Amino acid sequence: MTTLETATDVPPSLPALFTGFLKIGMMGFGGVGPVARHIIVAERNWLDDRAYAELMGICQALPGANTVNAAVMLGDRFRGTAGALTCVFALMAMPLLALVAIANVYDAVSDHPLAQVALTGAAASAAGLILGTAARLLTKAGLARWAWLMAAAAFLAVGLLRLPMLPTLLVLVPLGLVAASLGARRI
Amino acid sequence: MERGIFGQLVITFGTISLMAIGGANAVVPEVHRQIVEILGWMDAPTFARLFAIAQTAPGPNVMLASIVGWHVAGTSGLLVATAAMLLPSSLLALACSRGLQRFSDNRIVRIVTLALVPIALGLMLASGAVAMLAADAGLFGFAITAATAAVTYRSKVNPLVPMAVGTAAYVAGWCVGLA
Numbered sequence: 393m394t395t396l397e398t399a400t401d402v403p404p405s406l407p408a409l410f411t412g413f414l415k416i417g418m419m420g421f422g423g424v425g426p427v428a429r430h431i432i433v434a435e436r437n438w439l440d441d442r443a444y445a446e447l448m449g450i451c452q453a454l455p456g457a458n459t460v461n462a463a464v465m466l467g468d469r470f471r472g473t474a475g476a477l478t479c480v481f482a483l484m485a486m487p488l489l490a491l492v493a494i495a496n497v498y499d500a501v502s503d504h505p506l507a508q509v510a511l512t513g514a515a516a517s518a519a520g521l522i523l524g525t526a527a528r529l530l531t532k533a534g535l536a537r538w539a540w541l542m543a544a545a546a547f548l549a550v551g552l553l554r555l556p557m558l559p560t561l562l563v564l565v566p567l568g569l570v571a572a573s574l575g576a577r578r579i
Numbered sequence: 580m581e582r583g584i585f586g587q588l589v590i591t592f593g594t595i596s597l598m599a600i601g602g603a604n605a606v607v608p609e610v611h612r613q614i615v616e617i618l619g620w621m622d623a624p625t626f627a628r629l630f631a632i633a634q635t636a637p638g639p640n641v642m643l644a645s646i647v648g649w650h651v652a653g654t655s656g657l658l659v660a661t662a663a664m665l666l667p668s669s670l671l672a673l674a675c676s677r678g679l680q681r682f683s684d685n686r687i688v689r690i691v692t693l694a695l696v697p698i699a700l701g702l703m704l705a706s707g708a709v710a711m712l713a714a715d716a717g718l719f720g721f722a723i724t725a726a727t728a729a730v731t732y733r734s735k736v737n738p739l740v741p742m743a744v745g746t747a748a749y750v751a752g753w754c755v756g757l758a
Contacts, residue, residue, distance in 0.1 A: 516724045
């Protein structure tokens with residue numbers, strides 16, 4: 393069993409897990425991924441690079457935000473259910489407080505005409521952000537031809553045809569699993 | 580069929596939680612479909628603005644659920660929607676974390692990842708497209724979206740930078756009558 397091996401011998405305590413994930417949540421302005429790696433691997437030495445990559449691999453294969461899944465899995469591995477709860481709570485606490493603060497500012501200004509314009513601009517920019525990120529990840533993922541077809545089908549079904557997501561996934565995920573296992577066998 | 584806002588938040592985000600492959604960035608079209616089109620809780624531009632706010636907040640990308648919950652039912656709505664978005668996927672992660680201790684072979688993980696990554700990326704593109712149309716920012720808005728996308732595609736700069744520049748550019752454009 394190599395998954396999620398600890399780099400240290402003594403599993404971190406609940407307070408250590410709490411402060412670690414609090415920091416990840418606090419510093420993750422504009423994306424928590426890099427911060428999470430820095431704190432888990434470099435600063436706290438909870439996992440080595442290989443174990444961290446393995447952990448993120450599993451998190452990617454599950455629904456939900458990667459960092460939340462990582463918090464659940466690391467917390468559980470080190471300190472059981474209490475550890476998982478501690479990590480998720482710590483991870484979410486500061487971002488939620490920040491969100492409440494931002495939301496209150498939004499509430500206070502959203503009727504002002506100039507704020508309306510700024511928010512519309514922010515919405516247009518946020519759309520570009522996610523489009524650009526998706527495009528970059530798509531070109532860097534080294535997808536096989538069938539995988540490009542899956543990506544295109546998902547985009548078409550949900551983005552253009554606006555089909556409900558559940559039936560779309562119920563068709564695409566099994567297809568993807570079949571294609572992936574055939575492809576994996578060939579390699 | 581009166582469920583109350585909180586019950587509806589639990590149902591909506593509880594199911595979306597398990598569909599969120601790659602996090603909330605994959606489910607913008609579904610959240611939009613349910614919240615704007617089916618439930619009619621807000622109009623499309625408001626939804627797009629809340630999405631933008633969720634992008635600026637720190638933290639993992641589940642904050643879209645939190646801000647939608649907040650918008651429809653205040654702080655309790657925020658907490659209920661966040662918990663509904665986190666709980667199902669976290670329970671699944673917990674089960675997998677414990678189940679995987681019995682395998683030494685991570686072939687299954689590799690196949691599932693191979694299958695899900697392209698779907699997640701296609702859904703992320705769809706999220707961007709839906710958010711762009713919902714923003715309803717006009718032709719100049721499309722230009723801002725395209726420029727932000729191009730910058731994000733080419734450089735690994737902190738996303739808050741293109742976001743701030745894009746917003747400022749849109750306001751400036753509005754001031755000179757472009758938007």
